[in-house]
Amino acid sequence: MGRKDSSNTKLPVDQYRKQIGKQDYKKTKPILRATKLKAEAKKTAIGIKEVGLMLAAILALLLAFYAFFYLRLSTNIDSDLDLDED
Template sequence: MGKKDASANRGTPVEQYRKDIGKHDYKKSKKEVKSMKDKADMKSSALGITEIIMILAALFALVVGIYMFLFWQLS
């Protein structure tokens, strides 16, 4: 019977205050988790050294190819 009476009454102001603090802390920790996930995604999506080397090699091959084509056409 005690539970029935307690649920009818919304609780003491102290209990409501504690519940509000708990909700606020949950929201704050949720924001922190989101920022940590965003930071991890940025780190994983950053270009690595191998990707940079491959891009530079492709650009170098393109420039050499254009140079060879122009050299062949002009000579």
């Protein structure tokens, strides 16, 4: 007999979900649509972390090019000076 009594009671989670469902049902369609669009925009927006990583990658690439050409040209200038001294 104890089993029948315990099976009739609803879980608190189910009661909470039912209450939330009623609250959402009371909202008008434009409000629900705006909430949905806001959530989608937040999900697809580029975050600060991604922008920072992209800027860091571009900066590292530019620094690598600069270092490559600086070392390449500075060794050419040094060898040219050595040849002119003869």
